[in-house]
Amino acid sequence: MQEITPVSMDLLIGAVDVLASVLLFGIGLLILAAMVLYIIDVTQTRHAVRRNYPVIGRFRYWFEHLGEFFRQYFFAMDREEMPFNRAQRSWIYRASKNITNTLPFGSTRDLTRPGTVLFVNATYPDLGKSDTDSPPLTIGPDTAEPYSSEHFFHISGMSYGAISNVAVQALSRGAAKAGCWLNTGEGGLAPYHLEGDCDLVFQIGTAKYGVRDEHGNLSDTRLRELAEIPQIRMFEIKLSQGAKPGMGGLLPRVKVTKEIAQIRGISPGKASRSPRRHPDIGNPAELLDMVAHIRDLTGKPVGFKTVVGSEQMLDDWIEEILRRGPASAPDFITIDGCDGGSGAAPMPLLDAVGLPLRESLPMTVDRLEQSGLRERVRVVASGKQVNPSDVAWALCLGADFISSARAFMFALGCIQAMQCNRNTCPTGVTTHDPRLQQGLNPTNKAVRVAHLARNMEAEVAMIAHSCGVPHPRALNRTHARIVQPDGLSVSLHKLYPMPARTT
Numbered sequence: 001m002q003e004i005t006p007v008s009m010d011l012l013i014g015a016v017d018v019l020a021s022v023l024l025f026g027i028g029l030l031i032l033a034a035m036v037l038y039i040i041d042v043t044q045t046r047h048a049v050r051r052n053y054p055v056i057g058r059f060r061y062w063f064e065h066l067g068e069f070f071r072q073y074f075f076a077m078d079r080e081e082m083p084f085n086r087a088q089r090s091w092i093y094r095a096s097k098n099i100t101n102t103l104p105f106g107s108t109r110d111l112t113r114p115g116t117v118l119f120v121n122a123t124y125p126d127l128g129k130s131d132t133d134s135p136p137l138t139i140g141p142d143t144a145e146p147y148s149s150e151h152f153f154h155i156s157g158m159s160y161g162a163i164s165n166v167a168v169q170a171l172s173r174g175a176a177k178a179g180c181w182l183n184t185g186e187g188g189l190a191p192y193h194l195e196g197d198c199d200l201v202f203q204i205g206t207a208k209y210g211v212r213d214e215h216g217n218l219s220d221t222r223l224r225e226l227a228e229i230p231q232i233r234m235f236e237i238k239l240s241q242g243a244k245p246g247m248g249g250l251l252p253r254v255k256v257t258k259e260i261a262q263i264r265g266i267s268p269g270k271a272s273r274s275p276r277r278h279p280d281i282g283n284p285a286e287l288l289d290m291v292a293h294i295r296d297l298t299g300k301p302v303g304f305k306t307v308v309g310s311e312q313m314l315d316d317w318i319e320e321i322l323r324r325g326p327a328s329a330p331d332f333i334t335i336d337g338c339d340g341g342s343g344a345a346p347m348p349l350l351d352a353v354g355l356p357l358r359e360s361l362p363m364t365v366d367r368l369e370q371s372g373l374r375e376r377v378r379v380v381a382s383g384k385q386v387n388p389s390d391v392a393w394a395l396c397l398g399a400d401f402i403s404s405a406r407a408f409m410f411a412l413g414c415i416q417a418m419q420c421n422r423n424t425c426p427t428g429v430t431t432h433d434p435r436l437q438q439g440l441n442p443t444n445k446a447v448r449v450a451h452l453a454r455n456m457e458a459e460v461a462m463i464a465h466s467c468g469v470p471h472p473r474a475l476n477r478t479h480a481r482i483v484q485p486d487g488l489s490v491s492l493h494k495l496y497p498m499p500a501r502t503t
Contacts, residue, residue: 122468174449
């Protein structure tokens with residue numbers, strides 16, 4: 001055994017003395033900090049908890065913040081969370097990673113809960129080859145450049161600005177791989193949208209970002225320039241969105257970088273707020289005028305996106321179309337339910353304004369059918385359609401296409417941290433912080449985006465084949481049932497009988 005010399009002992013004692021001094025210094029700093037916080041807490045008058053329980057009361061806010069994450073991982077059951085529970089997210093994660101979606105030992109879903117969708121399996125399903133793709137469906141057949149797609153699941157509007165450049169890159173590349181379209185959102189066209197060479201829907205918001213002149217009005221020159229871009233296949237006029245019906249888009253100041261400001265045509269470093277509505281669209285006639293103007297100028301299909309608030313708004317719109325003639329109708333209409341919400345919004349609008357898709361989708365389809373416009377106007381359903389059963393249900397009710405934003409955010413790596421509006425997204429999806437963006441690899445995530453789109457359509461097709469139809473677009477209201485408050489289910493075609501045409 002090595003002998004401890006007096007020199008070694010002195011060094012050891014010296015080291016212990018230094019550590020003890022550092023420890024005492026640290027304890028002293030902690031005591032001093034606690035005393036300062038104590039004085040601050042007992043003298044302030046804004047927070048009762050901190051005034052009555054100085055220093056200790058501060059832990060309340062820390063625990064409250066951590067609770068958002070602990071509930072998700074440790075306490076919530078698979079089907080409990082909102083806006084999306086663990087079961088919904090898990091399906092998306094598995095689908096985007098292209099791993100098995102089979103589960104053991106039965107469903108964890110409460111099949112007696114009112115509103116639950118049950119699909120009607122065929123007694124003798126077809127033994128033939130199953131088709132994943134539905135027959136191509138054309139939007140705007142009378143335009144100079146109509147758009148056709150055999151795919152029914154697409155990427156809904158998420159603006160560059162609301163999401164990061166690397167997120168847009170991944171979505172663009174993934175959409176191209178899957179063959180679906182990518183909606184630009186209202187923030188204008190960024191170079192990242194064009195990287196993947198996918199089909200794009202250019203959205204025109206109430207502030208007309210990316211297509212406005214120096215006075216903020218719609219620029220015909222810019223519209224013609226956009227129409228020359230081959231990737232832009234359609235134009236969508238955004239009247240309202242599910243997160244905040246009756247309120248324009250909102251991008252916090254911290255997320256308005258120089259590049260985003262240049263693309264939108266606004267000043268950098270200032271919050272980007274859109275008007276509540278288009279200043280030049282205040283009634284159905286002006287809406288149809290705008291549709292016709294953009295369609296004539298670009299030669300491409302034009303539609304609009306809205307949250308339905310009542311039957312009257314649909315009736316007024318259809319009445320104006322019938323007065324002018326079917327050719328005046330938009331080529332498509334995107335119905336966003338109030339359960340949509342990829343954009344940050346005030347809680348009262350998120351929670352209580354607008355109709356959910358379960359009401360507005362059949363209401364819209366039925367009125368189009370009744371007026372004889374159903375074949376003229378394609379219907380896109382949007383708003384919380386993230387799992388195959390959601391998408392199949394929308395097809396049963398009459399949707400031609402389904403678009404989703406948050407499903408693809410999960411495919412990009414979103415963990416529902418609920419920090420989209422703070423520029424602190426931990427997965428790089430909704431932040432412009434370069435340090436956080438480095439966690440999102442566009443090449444890898446593009447593959448996951450494509451996997452999600454393909455697996456969604458494959459599993460919706462699986463439901464369709466189980467119901468005895470050859471492809472998903474053949475689903476109708478006889479193929480699904482809705483559980484009622486008494487625990488028994490009723491067929492969709494009884495809840496929403498298709499009306500007879502009046503024209």
